[in-house]
Amino acid sequence: MMTELKCFILPALALLVLSSSLLADVIHLKNGGRVEGAIDDRGDTLVVTTRFGSVTLKRGDVARIEKKETLKELYEQQRKSIDPKDPAQFVKLGEWCREKGWAAQAKKEWQAALKLDPEHQGAHTALGHVFFEGAWRTEREIMELRGFVEVDGKWLTRREAEEALTKKQWEAARKAEQKRQRALQRRLNRVFKYDAQGTEKQAVKAVKDVETLAEEIGDPNVAKIARDAKAWYDQAWKQVRAQVISETRVTWSQLKRPIPTLTTSLGAGSTPVTLQLPELQVARVSTTVVIPAGRGE
DSSP: OHHHHHHHHHHHHHHHHHHHHHOOEEEEETTSOEEEEEEEEOSSEEEEEETTEEEEEEGGGEEEEEEOOOHHHHHHHHHHHSOTTOHHHHHHHHHHHHHTTOHHHHHHHHHHHHHHOTTOHHHHHHTTOEEETTEEEOHHHHHHHTTEEEETTEEEEHHHHHHHHHHHHHHHHHHHHHHHHHHHHHHHHHHHHHHHHSOHHHHHHHHHHHHHHHHHHTOHHHHHHHHHHHHHHHHHHHHHHHHOEEEEEEEEEEEOSSOOEEEEESSTTOOEEEEEOOOEEEEEEEEEEEOOOSOOO
């Protein structure tokens, strides 16, 4: 964990150093503060790009602006001052670039030194080369000469590399087999699902899908499992179809005709009133009915 953290921190620090070296100006504020960065003058405001982000300042808050040379400008000065035929000076220029966090340019300077003098010890050492068996070599060249093989960033003996390769191939084959098994299980589950709950058309299609898969993987037993599953569900649905019974209750009513009437007087001296007295004839029927059940079509 600590090694991984260092691998992350060191490049990040180098980037910060390089970024700060590239920033050209220092803005001194009237309140005593200061901001260092690249200035974008927008009249009443200054937008300053720092290594932490952009800051907008009011021009009235600025006491003075200190101009600084950029890393590129400083490099050009250093580059003009060296002897282009002296490899030692290119090595020193590379060291200067490295101190400023400019690793890529430092490497170019050391390589330039080797073009002038292929055996220059300082340049080889700066590039991480080692003198081995009469020549300056990289770490990779030395490890390969010693019979080591790089596998996933690690140097192993040939035997260890062969074992690692075998293990890697075995692991890849295991994962491929697991993937194949999961795909097979999903397709078989589809057969069971459609056999139990789907339509006849869906069930037939699912079985054909598994039969195709069985041909692809060369395993006829897989197709047999799918067909057997459908046959079992077909038989089960036949039994269910014969056994599902529904109890039905019907109530029927009819008005009796003619409707009986009643004539009565509501009181002394009143006009007689005729009333109708309807009657309903009610009949109730209860029976059982066999209902076909099974897959929809």
